[in-house]
Amino acid sequence: MLKGDRDVLIKLSDEQIDQVIREAPPGRGRAAILAKVSELQELRNTLTPLLDSGEYSRATLRSLLVLGTFPPDGSERELRHVARELRMSPSATHRHIRTWVAVGLLTQDPQSRRYRRVGASAQ
Numbered sequence: 001m002l003k004g005d006r007d008v009l010i011k012l013s014d015e016q017i018d019q020v021i022r023e024a025p026p027g028r029g030r031a032a033i034l035a036k037v038s039e040l041q042e043l044r045n046t047l048t049p050l051l052d053s054g055e056y057s058r059a060t061l062r063s064l065l066v067l068g069t070f071p072p073d074g075s076e077r078e079l080r081h082v083a084r085e086l087r088m089s090p091s092a093t094h095r096h097i098r099t100w101v102a103v104g105l106l107t108q109d110p111q112s113r114r115y116r117r118v119g120a121s122a123q
Contacts, residue, residue, distance in 0.1 A: 043068040062088065066096040070106060076114035 047061045069082045083093035097115055100106040106115050 062086075062092070063096045063099065066093060067100050067105060070115065070117045072117060074116050076109060076112060076116045078114050082115075 047065055050056045051058055051061050065086055069085055070077055079094055080090055083090045105118055107118050108115050
């Protein structure tokens with residue numbers, strides 16, 4: 001940093017963040033996002049204490065936990081197994097999964113009806 005330079009903080013609204021995720025190239029932006037949620041136990045350790053705080057969105061934290069249950073190796077998961085693992089209702093789990101499908105981070109196999117991460121090689 002040069003003398004006189006200042007750090008600049010740019011805040012994005014939730015809508016702007018959604019747009020960035022939607023428009024991220026499949027090869028780079030989405031992969032970087034998914035890399036942050038690749039280890040479920042680490043993710044749980046980070047997010048679980050925040051669920052009890054009134055400062056954060058429980059829905060967002062739960063949604064990140066749902067995304068984190070999908071392995072980076074492309075293994076497919078059934079919705080009911082994800083719901084059971086996270087102790088969530090199947091309907092709430094389905095809403096979270098469908099949201100991740102809509103933004104392009106998960107995909108559903110039309111035949112098996114199972115879900116997997118986008119960009120991961122199917123097993």
